[in-house]
Amino acid sequence: MDFHYHSLPDLFEQLGLPAEMPAVEHFIERHHPLPAAMLLADASFWSPSQASFLREEVLGDADWAEVVDDLNSRLHH
Template sequence: MEQPSYELTTLFDQLGLPSDDKAIDDFIMAHPLAPEIKLVDADFWEEHQRVLLKEWMRADGEEAVVVDQLNVRLHDGK
């Protein structure tokens, strides 16, 4: 059985956000994070989104890598 592949589009789908490339880029540009703010502490997440991000980070697999990619992009603003 093939393991699922995790990408930013998958994460955005799970978060209930538009998940095409332009929508992801637009979201990241609209929500830059200051270096001292942790991804899960950002004020733009709803509680269920925050819970999902924490679950994916704890998964310690492809899911965690995708959350880390989002974290880096939000902190870089691109």
């Protein structure tokens, strides 16, 4: 399987969110820290389609899984 590297701005663009780094950093600052027991995709600020995408990418260990894990870590700490 051929994996591609995706950055946080790439992920935010995929999610339909502003993808410039200052906007990404602001989003993280505004929404962290998530409760330790909360899954990233279960956070209330995602639309149903965004939550579904995040869930599928992690469960499927797909191309986006690494950057989704990075976002998860940043939002939990």
